[in-house]
Amino acid sequence: MYPALLTLFPLLLAALAHKEAKTPEEKEIQRSLRNAAYHCAPAVGDFTSARKRAFAQRALGQTGQPSLPAYDELFAQETLQGIDGPDGDFLNCAPVQDTQIENNTCVLAPEVTEGPYYHNRGHPIRQNLAEYQDGLLLLLDIGVIDVETCKPVPNVLVDIWLANATGHYAGHPDPAPHLVTEQPQVGGKRSGLLSAFPRTNDHETFLRGAWATDRNGVAQFTSIFPGYYTGRATHIHTKVFPEWTLHPENSTFTAGRLAHVGQFFFEDDINMAVDKMFPYSQNPIRDTRGRTRNWRDSLNIFDDSHLNNYNPVFKTHLLGGVISQGVIAYITMGVNMSASYPNYWQG
Numbered sequence: 001m002y003p004a005l006l007t008l009f010p011l012l013l014a015a016l017a018h019k020e021a022k023t024p025e026e027k028e029i030q031r032s033l034r035n036a037a038y039h040c041a042p043a044v045g046d047f048t049s050a051r052k053r054a055f056a057q058r059a060l061g062q063t064g065q066p067s068l069p070a071y072d073e074l075f076a077q078e079t080l081q082g083i084d085g086p087d088g089d090f091l092n093c094a095p096v097q098d099t100q101i102e103n104n105t106c107v108l109a110p111e112v113t114e115g116p117y118y119h120n121r122g123h124p125i126r127q128n129l130a131e132y133q134d135g136l137l138l139l140l141d142i143g144v145i146d147v148e149t150c151k152p153v154p155n156v157l158v159d160i161w162l163a164n165a166t167g168h169y170a171g172h173p174d175p176a177p178h179l180v181t182e183q184p185q186v187g188g189k190r191s192g193l194l195s196a197f198p199r200t201n202d203h204e205t206f207l208r209g210a211w212a213t214d215r216n217g218v219a220q221f222t223s224i225f226p227g228y229y230t231g232r233a234t235h236i237h238t239k240v241f242p243e244w245t246l247h248p249e250n251s252t253f254t255a256g257r258l259a260h261v262g263q264f265f266f267e268d269d270i271n272m273a274v275d276k277m278f279p280y281s282q283n284p285i286r287d288t289r290g291r292t293r294n295w296r297d298s299l300n301i302f303d304d305s306h307l308n309n310y311n312p313v314f315k316t317h318l319l320g321g322v323i324s325q326g327v328i329a330y331i332t333m334g335v336n337m338s339a340s341y342p343n344y345w346q347g
């Protein structure tokens with residue numbers, strides 16, 4: 001778990017930073033450290049600001065802030081020297097060949113999985129998708145590898161969209177008027193599903209956004225944990241565009257070739273914990289239909305996305321000591337970079 005790693009991390013760094021690894025065990029530790037450092041880099045940034053905030057609060061005379069010892073260790077002078085030092089390949093420059101992108105890979109069949117809530121225009125280019133949506137802090141670390149070369153792919157646009165804490169997509173707040181009392185379909189392929197909510201406004205853009213992968217093939221986002229809606233297991237949608245045109249005047253883009261469409265899931269354990277938290281606990285279907293478990297996902301999407309041993313479930317770690325401090329989620333998408341799919345829903 002993440003907190004355990006945090007406590008180990010400075011000690012190991014201090015032990016290894018200025019010493020060349022010789023034995024296989026040392027090499028293995030160094031390798032895992034590099035991976036840890038690489039994966040921790042975004043979290044370290046967040047911890048830095050958290051620590052800065054805590055420091056500011058102390059400086060402003062507020063007492064009784066909870067003390068977070070791991071932060072102090074992580075940012076002890078020796079640790080920082082290990083990270084930022086002259087040979088500082090821990091945080092800055094983990095070479096791509098040393099980057100062990102998380103082995104939770106997903107390659108999904110397109111069309112089936114895009115769903116009805118994508119907007120062809122107006123997805124902002126940004127890393128923070130949350131706007132003013134309330135919910136559990138979720139940091140996403142999404143790696144992209146090319147399934148044909150097995151190499152990480154830099155500079156491709158990862159576009160994601162998800163439902164808010166009470167199960168609504170931006171722009172689709174209500175069911176169509178004549179379907180307000182619709183009941184979920186019983187039996188058949190669409191068992192458990194309702195008709196899609198129509199798009200009734202253009203001004204909502206929360207929890208939609210796209211960002212290009214960095215030189216290590218990773219795109220990172222700040223979001224909230226998704227809520228659930230009738231018939232579907234908790235999920236996040238994604239598309240990957242190797243080509244796109246940026247509109248700097250309004251920070252949106254026009255999509256070029258679409259190479260991948262998919263969905264990510266979470267372990268049911270964490271879904272269950274989040275269910276109980278406010279405002280997820282205010283989900284309007286909580287006491288009637290409840291959250292759909294992964295194994296009951298409609299259209300068989302969860303099961304289908306596990307074909308060929310691919311695993312579309314995030315690896316998650318707690319960001320702090322308790323879940324309400326946030327969650328960091330890692331996943332890697334295997335994408336066929338030569339593929340080209342139509343950029344609209346055919347379901």
Ligand SMILES: *[C@@H]1O[C@H](CO)[C@@H](O)[C@H](O)[C@H]1NC(C)=O
Nearest residue numbers: 102103104105308309310311
């Ligand atoms: C993922 O890692 C596990 C354990 O390290 C290994 O057994 C499995 O084959 C790997 N899966 C893929 C798709 O590489």
Ligand SMILES: *[C@@H]1O[C@H](CO)[C@@H](O)[C@H](O)[C@H]1NC(C)=O
Nearest residue numbers: 121122123247249250251252
């Ligand atoms: C953003 O700007 C582009 C180029 O001017 C335009 O085509 C597009 O409609 C704008 N999108 C939004 C959501 O305003």
Ligand SMILES: *[C@@H]1O[C@H](CO)[C@@H](O)[C@H](O)[C@H]1NC(C)=O
Nearest residue numbers: 133134164165166168173279
């Ligand atoms: C989710 O979005 C809907 C539609 O905009 C809104 O009515 C609802 O209050 C939002 N949920 C939360 C928890 O903010």
Ligand SMILES: *[C@@H]1O[C@H](CO)[C@@H](O)[C@H](O)[C@H]1NC(C)=O
Nearest residue numbers: 147148335336337338339340
């Ligand atoms: C990738 O897509 C190209 C173009 O559609 C196709 O020819 C190739 O077989 C695909 N490769 C894999 C590994 O699926």
